[in-house]
Amino acid sequence: MAIASSGIGTADIETASAYDVERVRADFPLLRQTIEGQPVAYLDNAATTQKPQAVIDALVRFYTEDCSNIHRSVHRLGERATEQYEAARGKVRTFLNAASEREIVFVRGTTEGINLVAQSFRSRLAAGDEVLITGLEHHSNIVPWQLACEATGANLKVAPLNEKGEVDLDAYRGLLGSRTKITAFAHISNALGTVNPIEEMIRAAHAQGVPVLVDGAQAAPHLPLDVRALDCEFYAISGHKMYGPTGIGALYGKEKWLERLPPWQGGGDMIRSVTFEKTTYNELPYKFEAGTPNIAGTIGLGAACDYLQALGRERIARYEQTLLAYGTELLCGVPGLRMVGTAAEKAGVLSFTMAGVHPHDVGTVLDSLGVAVRAGHHCAQPVMDRFAIPATTRASLGLYNTRAELDRLAAGLRRVGEMFR
Amino acid sequence: MSQLGDLYQELILDHSKRPRNFGRLAGANRMAEGFNRMCGDKITIFVEVEGDIVKDVHFEGSGCAISTASASLLTGAVKGKTRAEAETLFENFHNLVTGAPTPGVDFGKLAVFAGVSEYPARVKCASLAWHTLHSALAAEAPEAEPVSTE
Ligand SMILES: Cc1ncc(COP(=O)(O)O)c(C=O)c1O
Numbered sequence: 106m107a108i109a110s111s112g113i114g115t116a117d118i119e120t121a122s123a124y125d126v127e128r129v130r131a132d133f134p135l136l137r138q139t140i141e142g143q144p145v146a147y148l149d150n151a152a153t154t155q156k157p158q159a160v161i162d163a164l165v166r167f168y169t170e171d172c173s174n175i176h177r178s179v180h181r182l183g184e185r186a187t188e189q190y191e192a193a194r195g196k197v198r199t200f201l202n203a204a205s206e207r208e209i210v211f212v213r214g215t216t217e218g219i220n221l222v223a224q225s226f227r228s229r230l231a232a233g234d235e236v237l238i239t240g241l242e243h244h245s246n247i248v249p250w251q252l253a254c255e256a257t258g259a260n261l262k263v264a265p266l267n268e269k270g271e272v273d274l275d276a277y278r279g280l281l282g283s284r285t286k287i288t289a290f291a292h293i294s295n296a297l298g299t300v301n302p303i304e305e306m307i308r309a310a311h312a313q314g315v316p317v318l319v320d321g322a323q324a325a326p327h328l329p330l331d332v333r334a335l336d337c338e339f340y341a342i343s344g345h346k347m348y349g350p351t352g353i354g355a356l357y358g359k360e361k362w363l364e365r366l367p368p369w370q371g372g373g374d375m376i377r378s379v380t381f382e383k384t385t386y387n388e389l390p391y392k393f394e395a396g397t398p399n400i401a402g403t404i405g406l407g408a409a410c411d412y413l414q415a416l417g418r419e420r421i422a423r424y425e426q427t428l429l430a431y432g433t434e435l436l437c438g439v440p441g442l443r444m445v446g447t448a449a450e451k452a453g454v455l456s457f458t459m460a461g462v463h464p465h466d467v468g469t470v471l472d473s474l475g476v477a478v479r480a481g482h483h484c485a486q487p488v489m490d491r492f493a494i495p496a497t498t499r500a501s502l503g504l505y506n507t508r509a510e511l512d513r514l515a516a517g518l519r520r521v522g523e524m525f526r
Numbered sequence: 527m528s529q530l531g532d533l534y535q536e537l538i539l540d541h542s543k544r545p546r547n548f549g550r551l552a553g554a555n556r557m558a559e560g561f562n563r564m565c566g567d568k569i570t571i572f573v574e575v576e577g578d579i580v581k582d583v584h585f586e587g588s589g590c591a592i593s594t595a596s597a598s599l600l601t602g603a604v605k606g607k608t609r610a611e612a613e614t615l616f617e618n619f620h621n622l623v624t625g626a627p628t629p630g631v632d633f634g635k636l637a638v639f640a641g642v643s644e645y646p647a648r649v650k651c652a653s654l655a656w657h658t659l660h661s662a663l664a665a666e667a668p669e670a671e672p673v674s675t676e
Contacts, residue, residue: 461543463590465565466534469645473530481565495566495588524534525543525591 124424129416130505132157143475146510151295151323151454151501152479153345156409160349163408167401175400176374176391190400193407194390197355200410201340202331207389208363210356211403215322216245218341218356219289221393222318223249225366230286232258237280237288237315240266240491241299244484246289246320259286266491270297270446277306281313288315292324296485296499297446298429298454300324307337316362322346326503327425327452329418338362344402348504349409353402356393363389370395421504425453428502432511436500439518445497455500456483459518462525464498470524471498474517476510532641533648534591537599542591547601551584556665560587560658562650567593571658578608583659590651592642597655599635609663616656623652 130136135155138145147155167189173182175190194206203209212218230236236250240263247261254261262285264277272290281288288310293300303319310317318339324330326347332340339362344353358366368375368386372395377385386392413421432455436442441460459467468480478500482489489495500514554572561568567589574582583601588594604612618631625643627633633640642652 463565463567463588465567465590465648465651466592469533469648470530489566495568525539 124420126424126505126507130507132159132412133505134158134161136505140475140477141473143513146476146506146513148500148502148506148510148514149477149479150326150503150506151346151483151499153351154326154348154503155505156350156405157348157412159412160405160408164350164401164405167404172401174397186400189404189407190398193403193410196407196410200325200330200414201342201355201357202333203357204333205360208357208360210358210363210390210393211398212341212354212356212393213352213399214343214345214354215320215341216249216343218339218354219246219318219320220249221356221369222287222289222339222341222358222366223253224369226287227253227257228367230254230257230259233284234259234286235262235280235282235284236260237262237264237277237285237310239264239272239277239290239301241270241272241294241297241301241485241488242289242291243295243320243322244486245322246291247487250289260284263487264290266488269448270294270299270488270492271448272299272301272306274302274305274309278309281310281315283313285310285313285315287318289318289320291320291322293327293452293454294446294485294488295323295454295501296483296488296497297448297456298451298501299446299448300328300450300452302450303337304335307335311336323453326413328422332357344406344409347409348412350399350402350405353399353406355406360389363393368392368395372396374398416504422452425502425504428506428508428511429453429455431508432500432502432514435511435515436518439515439522441522442518445492445494453502455502456497457499458494458497459521459525462521464496466525467498467518467521470521471514471517474513474520476514476517478514529641529644533645535638535641537635537638538591538595541595541598545585545594545598547582547584547598549584549586551582553582554584556662558658558662558665560654560661562589562593562654564650565590567651567654569593569597569655569658571597571655571662573659573662575609575663578610580604580607580609580612580663585655589654590648592639592648592651593654596639596652599638600655600659603634603636604659612663613660616660619656620653623649 133155171185173186175187194209197209198206262280265273307317316338319337321340321342325342338359340357345351375387375395377387443458445456464480480498481496551572553574556573559570569587572584585597621628623642
């Protein structure tokens with residue numbers, strides 16, 4: 106039933122053609138909505154993205170035609186559900202270019218993926234060991250490690266950021282050492298938009314024999330990904346940030362590492378045989394998938410992978426880069442606006458403060474103009490502390506945003522400046 | 527847009543830019559801190575209570591226009607009131623910003639906050655200073671625990 110994703114070939118052919126954003130927008134029913142008489146300018150994509158009709162249809166189709174549990178029923182519906190669920194695993198494998206489907210574990214999202222690794226990793230941590238993260242992490246890549254450290258007596262180390270919101274690479278290298286048992290960092294910062302030089306960071310970690318987890322929540326919607334080229338041990342993504350459903354995501358783990366780690370949740374599907382004396386665990390990736398999973402969501406995630414592959418991920422990245430450059434220039438011309446996060450390599454995020462105006466007020470005024478942004482600490486309080494600010498206003502871009510929407514954002518911000526002068 | 531004008535009335539903008547009774551209060555014998563974790567708003571309220579009378583109120587902190595103006599207008603509204611009157615005012619204010627104003631109440635300047643009820647996300651901003659005052663007054667000890675509107 107499922108159509109295999111088209112892979113790299115199509116993307117390459119499509120890069121040549123122009124990116125027709127209006128055609129893309131037509132795929133997203135929510136964008137037809139008006140707020141205060143204007144089409145909604147949805148610029149909160151780092152929080153979650155809107156869904157294309159293809160993803161919505163995949164969910165509806167599963168529930169109307171194929172609904173059944175997986176891996177356990179002999180009837181036809183069960184077979185169809187299982188087939189589609191496993192086909193989605195294949196699509197995610199292609200999306201990340203993993204070597205095998207055994208390396209793709211379905212989870213609720215990035216948060217759960219990181220928690221899985223952090224919890225399973227406790228068996229490998231002891232007092233005095235170290236876990237190394239960076240100063241730009243989302244709370245979901247901080248707290249699971251704090252919990253693991255608390256439980257084992259290991260210490261959490263944090264590589265600092267420079268003024269532009271980039272990880273200080275020398276400091277990062279200096280913090281890697283014989284005590285470091287694992288290192289975890291974001292591919293792209295949700296609060297600043299910084300694209301970390303993860304190839305370099307992974308190489309530095311491997312030089313010390315340290316395994317790497319990459320938080321790919323913000324990278325999955327913006328960049329073509331290749332976990333084999335990156336050579337990281339783990340890579341976590343969230344479906345809802347890449348135009349897929351909420352409540353589903355994936356954790357990539359190198360087979361060798363997934364074999365090594367103990368399961369983190371027990372239940373059905375993750376076992377081979379159970380007696381009261383002894384349970385043997387199922388093979389990968391099922392060892393980490395206890396209980397009935399989010400079947401519809403998984404199939405929807407597969408549809409989102411298909412959608413992005415068909416549109417061409419290089420093409421999306423290129424279009425978004427031009428949009429980001431346009432928005433950056435536009436916003437820098439707004440009186441009183443200060444960009445927070447000015448890394449040389451950025452993707453998707455315009456985070457800023459307005460002199461004398463609180464981000465909450467900025468957000469409310471923009472909302473009244475039909476422009477949806479986020480105001481707050483973006484689940485990255487240490488980042489706010491680093492820049493000595495309580496919060497920022499953040500406009501985050503997606504593949505359907507337009508220059509006209511950024512013009513509306515800038516006009517709204519000028520209005521904010523006038524109102525609160 | 528008209529709704530936006532209801533929220534950011536001139537009086538609110540004025541008080542947010544030039545908050546009154548801003549800064550520590552020398553004669554304060556009650557104090558409380560308030561946080562709104564969602565947006566990072568932070569406020570400290572200083573109260574001088576004499577017998578049953580709220581003699582003076584000052585505040586410090588940083589926050590959005592709504593929370594700053596609310597704190598500023600609060601200081602004027604409760605000065606000289608009895609504690610019980612101040613608590614009743616808090617109750618009335620809360621009803622006002624949640625869209626269920628008690629009939630017959632004269633809100634005075636505080637009436638400018640009626641527009642907040644159209645913005646549920648901002649109710650916490652408007653009421654932070656009041657929650658903090660409540661906590662300062664409730665405390666018999668000179669310093670109260672920080673309150674949070676989260
Ligand atoms: C960089 C980053 N990491 C992790 C997460 C957590 O993702 P989720 O809430 O989908 O688990 C987010 C989401 O905001 C994020 O932006």
